[in-house]
Amino acid sequence: MAYEVRGVVARSKGAPVSIETIVVPDPGPGEAVVDVQACGVCHTDLHYREGGINDDFPFLLGHEAAGVVSAVGEGVTNVAVGDHVILNWRAVCGQCRACAKGKPWYCFATHNAAQRMTLADGTELSPALGIGAFAEKNLVHSGQCTKVDPAAPPTAAGLLGCGVMAGVGAAINTGGVSRGDSVAVFGCGGVGDAAIAGSRLAGAGTIIAVDIDDRKLEWAKAMGATHTVNSKETDPVEAIKSLTGGFGVDVAIDAVGHPAVYEQAFLARDLAGTVVLVGVPNPTMKIELPLIEVFGRGGALKSSWYGDCLPSRDFPMLIDLYLQGRFDLDAFVSETIGLDDVEAAFEKMHEGEVLRSVVVF
Numbered sequence: 001m002a003y004e005v006r007g008v009v010a011r012s013k014g015a016p017v018s019i020e021t022i023v024v025p026d027p028g029p030g031e032a033v034v035d036v037q038a039c040g041v042c043h044t045d046l047h048y049r050e051g052g053i054n055d056d057f058p059f060l061l062g063h064e065a066a067g068v069v070s071a072v073g074e075g076v077t078n079v080a081v082g083d084h085v086i087l088n089w090r091a092v093c094g095q096c097r098a099c100a101k102g103k104p105w106y107c108f109a110t111h112n113a114a115q116r117m118t119l120a121d122g123t124e125l126s127p128a129l130g131i132g133a134f135a136e137k138n139l140v141h142s143g144q145c146t147k148v149d150p151a152a153p154p155t156a157a158g159l160l161g162c163g164v165m166a167g168v169g170a171a172i173n174t175g176g177v178s179r180g181d182s183v184a185v186f187g188c189g190g191v192g193d194a195a196i197a198g199s200r201l202a203g204a205g206t207i208i209a210v211d212i213d214d215r216k217l218e219w220a221k222a223m224g225a226t227h228t229v230n231s232k233e234t235d236p237v238e239a240i241k242s243l244t245g246g247f248g249v250d251v252a253i254d255a256v257g258h259p260a261v262y263e264q265a266f267l268a269r270d271l272a273g274t275v276v277l278v279g280v281p282n283p284t285m286k287i288e289l290p291l292i293e294v295f296g297r298g299g300a301l302k303s304s305w306y307g308d309c310l311p312s313r314d315f316p317m318l319i320d321l322y323l324q325g326r327f328d329l330d331a332f333v334s335e336t337i338g339l340d341d342v343e344a345a346f347e348k349m350h351e352g353e354v355l356r357s358v359v360v361f
């Protein structure tokens with residue numbers, strides 16, 4: 001029997017989201033239904049609403065979530081009813097080119113639920129990042145459920161489902177930040193601050209936070225930034241060079257996804273350093289860089305999809321660090337809100353008033 005629950009839907013490009021009745025089918029083979037307990041508002045949800053990801057409206061938004069498995073379909077063995085899980089958007093297939101090469105964190109054929117959640121009139125919904133968790137119940141592929149220690153509250157755990165994992169992974173997995181490295185992070189929202197916290201966890205020496213909003217820079221300090229630069233007032237490339245003996249940083253992370261910011265990150269890195277793009281650009285954006293500089297500076301220009309994470313490896317590890325008091329997930333939660341408040345949360349995100357608003361059920 002299908003369930004009818006409330007969910008947050010983006011019906012058309014740029015229009016405010018609405019609360020709709022969502023029909024969630026019983027799980028089929030390999031699928032699971034999860035009672036969502038908490039779901040963070042990520043900037044990518046706003047990108048979906050703005051039509052910046054694709055045009056497959058209507059979208060069921062929300063993808064940074066934790067909950068409890070309430071039903072499983074035939075053949076599901078990795079989770080059972082009652083398990084506390086974080087939802088992931090990288091249910092690895094085990095068979096694609098990346099998986100076959102032993103690099104499942106790049107999996108090119110990740111699993112999502114085969115059935116669709118719909119509106120009451122049968123219109124199929126496109127779930128954000130194959131999840132769609134701004135809803136009381138959520139149908140996913142069972143591989144999208146990563147079991148974690150229930151001692152971690154869902155408001156904190158859910159953050160690992162997207163933004164915090166993306167940021168931590170951009171620093172540690174993609175950027176390879178290691179003890180003593182210098183790092184600059186451009187854009188100190190949930191993702192950028194997680195890159196800062198991840199760099200601290202990895203033992204970075206100098207961690208420079210760059211943002212255009214002083215409030216964000218204050219929060220970034222609490223996450224582990226050793227220096228801050230307001231790039232509206234100060235040239236960030238010059239500032240970063242002067243903080244690093246004139247050379248630039250080992251790892252420069254763009255957590256905004258804008259050509260001007262990417263260029264700053266490119267120029268603010270030391271020879272043989274690494275640039276990581278984790279912010280998501282829109283499809284019209286372009287960059288122009290002198291090719292001689294791309295060559296002459298050496299190093300690596302990398303992109304980070306979901307922090308190159310492997311959920312089965314990284315979620316339980318970060319939850320353990322959280323429970324040991326070594327990684328403060330609670331610091332990312334600016335407010336808890338209800339489902340009706342997602343549109344207001346987008347506004348607060350846009351105005352820079354929050355790091356993460358988290359919908360609780």
Ligand SMILES: NC(=O)c1ccc[n+]([C@@H]2O[C@H](COP(=O)([O-])OP(=O)(O)OC[C@H]3O[C@@H](n4cnc5c(N)ncnc54)[C@H](O)[C@@H]3O)[C@@H](O)[C@H]2O)c1
Binds near residue numbers: 189211
């Ligand atoms: N690669 C991935 O897998 C992945 C996962 C999650 C989110 N994202 C993307 O990461 C980006 C950040 O997400 P978020 O949730 O942290 O967003 P956010 O809105 O909370 O934070 C963005 C931050 O960037 C700052 N900013 C804006 N313009 C700037 C500029 N020109 N220079 C410096 N700082 C600037 C803002 O003040 C804000 O603090 C988004 O593009 C999001 O879609 C990527």
Ligand SMILES: [Zn+2]
Binds near residue numbers: 092096107
């Ligand atoms: Zn694969």
Ligand SMILES: [Zn+2]
Binds near residue numbers: 042043045064162163
């Ligand atoms: Zn996200």
